Every structure is written in C-alpha cells, then in structure tokens.
Amino acid sequence: MxxxxxxxxxxxxxxxxxxxxxxxxxxxxxxxxxxxxxxxxxxxxxxxxxxxxxxxxxxxxxxxxxxxxxxxxxxxxxxxxxxxxxxxxxxxxxxxxxxxxxxxxxxxxxxMDGGPAKFEPFPGASFFHTGQKSPIIAAMHQRLVAEGCDRYQSSANADVWGPGDVKSYAAWQRKLGFAVEGVLVSLRLQEAHTRPR
Missing domain, CATH: 1.10.530.10 (Lysozyme)
Incomplete structure (x- = not known):
C-alpha cells in the first residue's frame, strides 16, 4: 500500500x-x-x-x-x-x-513528506458565504463528518458552502464547549491542504 x-x-x-x-x-x-x-x-x-x-x-x-x-x-x-x-x-x-x-x-x-500534512490557513470569515466553492470547504466538510458533527442533508456539492456547513460547524463549536452559534470563534479545525498529486 x-x-x-x-x-x-x-x-x-x-x-x-x-x-x-x-x-x-x-x-x-x-x-x-x-x-x-x-x-x-x-x-x-x-x-x-x-x-x-x-x-x-x-x-x-x-x-x-x-x-x-x-x-x-x-x-x-x-x-x-x-x-x-x-x-x-x-x-x-x-x-x-x-x-x-x-x-x-x-x-x-x-x-511524512509528499502528503496532505500541511494545513490551510484561516481564509477569513468573509470567505464563508453561501455558494463559495473551494477544496478547503470540501476538506472541512469531510473533517466535520469525521468529528461526528455531520448536520448535512447530503454529501453532494461538499465543496460548496451552504446551510449544512453552518449547522455542522455550529455543532462542532458546541462540541468544543462554545455556546455562541453562528460566530466563527476559531478554526482550530485543521482542514487538510489539498494539492494535485
């Protein structure tokens, strides 16, 4: 392998x-x-x-x-x-x-080299708006599901920011103990840096 x-x-x-x-x-x-x-x-x-x-x-x-x-x-x-x-x-x-x-x-x-060992920097709150498409969003989607914070209706268009991302991210914030929903307190969630192979 x-x-x-x-x-x-x-x-x-x-x-x-x-x-x-x-x-x-x-x-x-x-x-x-x-x-x-x-x-x-x-x-x-x-x-x-x-x-x-x-x-x-x-x-x-x-x-x-x-x-x-x-x-x-x-x-x-x-x-x-x-x-x-x-x-x-x-x-x-x-x-x-x-x-x-x-x-x-x-x-x-x-x-350790040659793989997605790097992380994307936080792109800023304005990056996360309805319809935004990015591999960062797809990686975040995958990570939120892995963290047990899946609030998505489906896995279609996983790379496009939508209501499922907002709900899933809020669930992740609650899991960390943050009570404020809808506020990007921090993106400690480390989205994998995607790059062509």
Missing part, C-alpha cells in the same frame, strides 16, 4: 488530525506498506508471537487472556489491513505512539 492508501485507511478507522499522517508514516516505516509483513520471528516465545501487518503489531499466543487493547493481538486477523489499522489505533489510544520503535527512533519521519 502507498502513503495515500495508508492515510485513507487511517482516516477510515478514526485517526484524526496529524495522527492520520503519522499513522501512515509509521505503517510505511514498519512494513513498507506490506499487509503481509511478518517480523520479530526470533522474539516469539510462549506468550508472544510474530509481529504482523502494516503496523507490525506483535501477536499474542492467547490474546483472550488479556485486557483491551491486547485482546486484539490475534495473529490471523492482524494480516488484514483494516483490522491491523483498527488495532494500531486502539494501541495508540491506550499507550501513545511510543509503542512503535519507528516512531521513537524517528524513522517514520522520512515518510
């Missing part, structure tokens, strides 16, 4: 913000994007098995004897890219990125 595919997979399982790019870079550094990669064979013992898949997640011989997220360390399932990535997210959420040596030693950083 390439970095674009790895980013899409990371987004699909719930990674957000900069973690999307970090996840893709860690997976690339761990397995070169190979879902069938097997590592750490020499470290296998009565408790631990090999490391498998995109994120080289160490399998457990009897994962059912452990608590989450370790219950997900099933060797046969870790070869499936979606399962492997979901497991990586669970491990990251529980313990942070330090669980991956390619993160702690910085090897993942060589894979």
């Amino acid at each position: 390439n970095l674009t595919e790895l980013r899409a997979l990371a987004t699909q399982v719930g990674f957000t913000g900069s973690d999307i790019n970090i996840a893709a870079a860690v997976a690339m550094a761990e397995s070169a994007g190979d879902p069938d990669a097997e590592g750490d064979k020499g470290l296998a013992d009565h408790k631990w098995g090999s490391s498998w898949g995109l994120f080289q997640i160490r399998s457990l011989r009897h994962p059912e004897q452990f608590t989450p997220p370790d219950t997900l360390r099933v060797a046969g399932k870790l070869r499936e890219p979606l399962y492997n990535t979901k497991t990586a997210k669970a491990i990251k959420d529980a313990h942070g990125w330090s669980q991956w040596s390619t993160f702690t030693n910085g090897a993942y950083q060589q894979h």
Whole structure:
C-alpha cells in the first residue's frame, strides 16, 4: 500500500488530525506498506508471537487472556489491513505512539513528506458565504463528518458552502464547549491542504 492508501485507511478507522499522517508514516516505516509483513520471528516465545501487518503489531499466543487493547493481538486477523489499522489505533489510544520503535527512533519521519500534512490557513470569515466553492470547504466538510458533527442533508456539492456547513460547524463549536452559534470563534479545525498529486 502507498502513503495515500495508508492515510485513507487511517482516516477510515478514526485517526484524526496529524495522527492520520503519522499513522501512515509509521505503517510505511514498519512494513513498507506490506499487509503481509511478518517480523520479530526470533522474539516469539510462549506468550508472544510474530509481529504482523502494516503496523507490525506483535501477536499474542492467547490474546483472550488479556485486557483491551491486547485482546486484539490475534495473529490471523492482524494480516488484514483494516483490522491491523483498527488495532494500531486502539494501541495508540491506550499507550501513545511510543509503542512503535519507528516512531521513537524517528524513522517514520522520512515518510511524512509528499502528503496532505500541511494545513490551510484561516481564509477569513468573509470567505464563508453561501455558494463559495473551494477544496478547503470540501476538506472541512469531510473533517466535520469525521468529528461526528455531520448536520448535512447530503454529501453532494461538499465543496460548496451552504446551510449544512453552518449547522455542522455550529455543532462542532458546541462540541468544543462554545455556546455562541453562528460566530466563527476559531478554526482550530485543521482542514487538510489539498494539492494535485
């Protein structure tokens, strides 16, 4: 899998913000994007098995004897890219990125270039008016949906500012604890910078 595919997979399982790019870079550094990669064979013992898949997640011989997220360390399932990535997210959420040596030693950083790791600057409140069309709006639409603030009637014309964007953005502001609706308090929502590939 390439970095674009790895980013899409990371987004699909719930990674957000900069973690999307970090996840893709860690997976690339761990397995070169190979879902069938097997590592750490020499470290296998009565408790631990090999490391498998995109994120080289160490399998457990009897994962059912452990608590989450370790219950997900099933060797046969870790070869499936979606399962492997979901497991990586669970491990990251529980313990942070330090669980991956390619993160702690910085090897993942060589894979951070070449993707939507940059963010668009806030274009100003006047930019957001009915009918405005922009890839920034499409990225914001996608991010608001990912944040659970989807108040859109449909996903058609996701790159055009409309009432669904206003309602979804207001829902996001409420989620952050802002009581004032309709006021652009801040655009901490980091819309991915889109650029041609």
